[in-house]
Amino acid sequence: MSRYVLISGSVAFDTIMVFDGYFKDHILPERVHQINVSMLTPQLKRESGGCAANIAYNLTLLGGHPAIVAAVGADGAGYVEQLKKRGIDTRQLLVLPEYFTPQAFITTDMAANQIAAFHPGAMNEAHRARIDAFPASEVSWGIVSPDGKQAMVEHAQQFADAKIPFIFDPGQGMPLFNGDELKAIVKQATALTLNDYEFGMLCNKTGWTEAEAAEAGASLSGRPDRDHQAHPHQPGGGPHRLWRRLSCRTAVWPFAGLGLGQVRTHGQHHGRHQDRGSRPAEPPPLARRHRRSLCRRLRQPALVIRNETGRLHSPAP
Numbered sequence: 371m372s373r374y375v376l377i378s379g380s381v382a383f384d385t386i387m388v389f390d391g392y393f394k395d396h397i398l399p400e401r402v403h404q405i406n407v408s409m410l411t412p413q414l415k416r417e418s419g420g421c422a423a424n425i426a427y428n429l430t431l432l433g434g435h436p437a438i439v440a441a442v443g444a445d446g447a448g449y450v451e452q453l454k455k456r457g458i459d460t461r462q463l464l465v466l467p468e469y470f471t472p473q474a475f476i477t478t479d480m481a482a483n484q485i486a487a488f489h490p491g492a493m494n495e496a497h498r499a500r501i502d503a504f505p506a507s508e509v510s511w512g513i514v515s516p517d518g519k520q521a522m523v524e525h526a527q528q529f530a531d532a533k534i535p536f537i538f539d540p541g542q543g544m545p546l547f548n549g550d551e552l553k554a555i556v557k558q559a560t561a562l563t564l565n566d567y568e569f570g571m572l573c574n575k576t577g578w579t580e581a582e583a584a585e586a587g588a589s590l591s592g593r594p595d596r597d598h599q600a601h602p603h604q605p606g607g608g609p610h611r612l613w614r615r616l617s618c619r620t621a622v623w624p625f626a627g628l629g630l631g632q633v634r635t636h637g638q639h640h641g642r643h644q645d646r647g648s649r650p651a652e653p654p655p656l657a658r659r660h661r662r663s664l665c666r667r668l669r670q671p672a673l674v675i676r677n678e679t680g681r682l683h684s685p686a687p
Contacts, residue, residue, distance in 0.1 A: 372434070374508055374509050375429060375511045375512070376511070377438050377513045378440065378514045379421035380515070381440045382423075382472035383418060383445075385474065386414070386415050386416075387411035387477045388411060388477075388479075390413075390480065391479060393481075396409065411477060421516050421517070421541065423438065425513060426453065426458045427453075437458070437460075437461070438453065438459070438462065439501060439503075441464040441492040442466070442472070442491075442492050443468075444470075446465060447465050462500060463499070472489065472490050474486055502528055506533065510535075512534045516541045536558075537560065540552075541568070545571075548575065552575055553578075
């Protein structure tokens with residue numbers, strides 16, 4: 371039996387509206403301190419999204435076995451059933467009747483400007499879902515993606531306590547953390563995924579240099595400037611520590627979405643791109659073209675991790 375990939379992250383709805391005009395024509399610059407504007411939005415659609423749900427959906431397309439560790443409200447019960455029908459384990463996808471499911475409300479104008487609001491709802495209680503509900507022997511990997519802050523912190527700790535390798539993908543959750551909190555999770559993680567802007571935020575918040583961030587213990591992916599980098603520091607005379615940076619986030623698709631590229635680009639978690647939304651659709655051309663080989667490789671994920679000797683390797687199944 372294949373082992374699970376446990377995915378901690380949001381499961382949310384996106385309500386996306388299109389305004390047939392331009393915000394600039396209805397906002398008076400001299401009155402921005404007291405805005406009171408209503409806009410007619412003839413186009414509206416509601417999508418099922420969320421970081422954990424997108425990741426899990428894409429993982430099933432590649433033959434993986436995802437399990438979501440998250441929380442939704444009473445209005446999300448139908449969404450949970452949809453995920454179950456996709457073959458996604460939902461035993462720790464809690465339905466909390468006293469809350470709404472996390473949801474974003476995005477209005478986009480004809481110039482692609484956006485005004486968005488996000489209600490976290492049950493996401494703020496996602497720490498009540500437990501990693502240790504799964505025997506560690508049945509889990510191959512974990513992922514901590516954007517969610518309620520307490521859930522991200524506690525789930526990272528639970529992965530570390532269970533000695534389950536996990537990927538930290540802070541994404542739009544980065545602003546939730548101060549430097550010390552980020553340092554703690556990065557040092558616990560087996561791998562770290564960031565785009566270039568997020569990498570800059572990490573260094574700014576932690577005070578780390580690029581080399582120090584690499585030395586902290588995680589592989590880095592998503593940096594657009596070069597593909598591979600050997601970190602020259604040799605603490606205690608030990609071996610070179612190597613880490614890998616991929617030319618784009620979608621290059622990490624072979625590890626089945628993982629919040630690294632998947633359906634979302636970095637407009638991702640709550641449907642910021644009105645032409646995409648966040649509902650998982652058909653995989654991108656890379657996945658369609660190489661689905662068979664990727665499914666075989668999924669048993670030894672293609673994400674490259676630095677091991678103790680500093681060699682670049684695919685994690686063992």
